[in-house]
Amino acid sequence: MEPSAIGTVDDARGRSGRPRSTSRADLERIGFELFERKGFEESTIDDIAGAAGISRRTFFRYFASKNDLVWGDFEGQLVRLRELLAAVPEDVSLIDGLRATIIEFNSFDRDTVPWHRRRMELILNVPALQADSALRYNSWRSIITEFVAERTGRTPRDLEPRLIGNLALAASVASYELWLEDGTAELPDLMDAAFRRLAAGF
Structure with missing residues (x-):
């Protein structure tokens, strides 16, 4: 928190x-x-x-x-992500469930947004944090990959879960980069647009 x-x-x-x-x-x-x-x-x-x-x-x-x-209670946040994904109803499509979950996971009260912005500016822009960030990103992506594997009847080693896990991470990072560049943008809106673009295909 x-x-x-x-x-x-x-x-x-x-x-x-x-x-x-x-x-x-x-x-x-x-x-x-x-x-x-x-x-x-x-x-x-x-x-x-x-x-x-x-x-x-x-x-x-x-x-x-x-x-x-800098990362704060990252392990606690990973637990929260797993809980949010576990609560996605079975009748919700995979991509809709991911989009809604990741938006909720990255939604913050107005008074905490400036704090979170400062955190993410460090994580995304400080070279000394990049290697550490890669390890933490892997943990986050693994949770998404496991969720996709379970929902599709595959294993986390299969192509589709891995691909979607990587795409979800890329969409999230791209949303954060745009959010940090544009002081008027809303992070949930950027993430919603990014995941809808993934759902529509290229």
């Missing part, structure tokens, strides 16, 4: 100068502000921990790395 607002580094401390109780959301807010001000590569885990008023060791209780901070 995305934090509801972006705080500042000073927000992490109470009036007495002592840090407030730390959470994953607190560290994400502080980290993202540092990344915006200093750059992702230039901001260190020590910088984030220091701004939060915690030790480096405490930081690692929340995130295994700086990359993990």
Whole structure:
């Protein structure tokens, strides 16, 4: 779940100068502000921990790395994706089910959209995150591939599930790229258009 607002580094401390109780959301807010001000590569885990008023060791209780901070609760989101796909009614077509699920999965409250935009700008544009992103994309795509295989009576190793899994990922990434380029565009609308284009064929 995305934090509801972006705080500042000073927000992490109470009036007495002592840090407030730390959470994953607190560290994400502080980290993202540092990344915006200093750059992702230039901001260190020590910088984030220091701004939060915690030790480096405490930081690692929340995130295994700086990359993990950017992605947030990615594993939890994968669980949510599986649950959404499992809830697709049997009488809904494969492509319609995928379109509706992926749109829901990528829909956010208005107050969290700026936060999510900053997250995705880092994920899609920072070279240091690209290798890590590829691994996470593979996990996301595998869930789609497994869903397609189950719905079509095939295995995840077969061509059609693999193809649709890759197309779903490509459509999602393309939608995000357009969304980041156009400040007036709505992400659900872009995803709806992308998946309808896939359904119509080329």
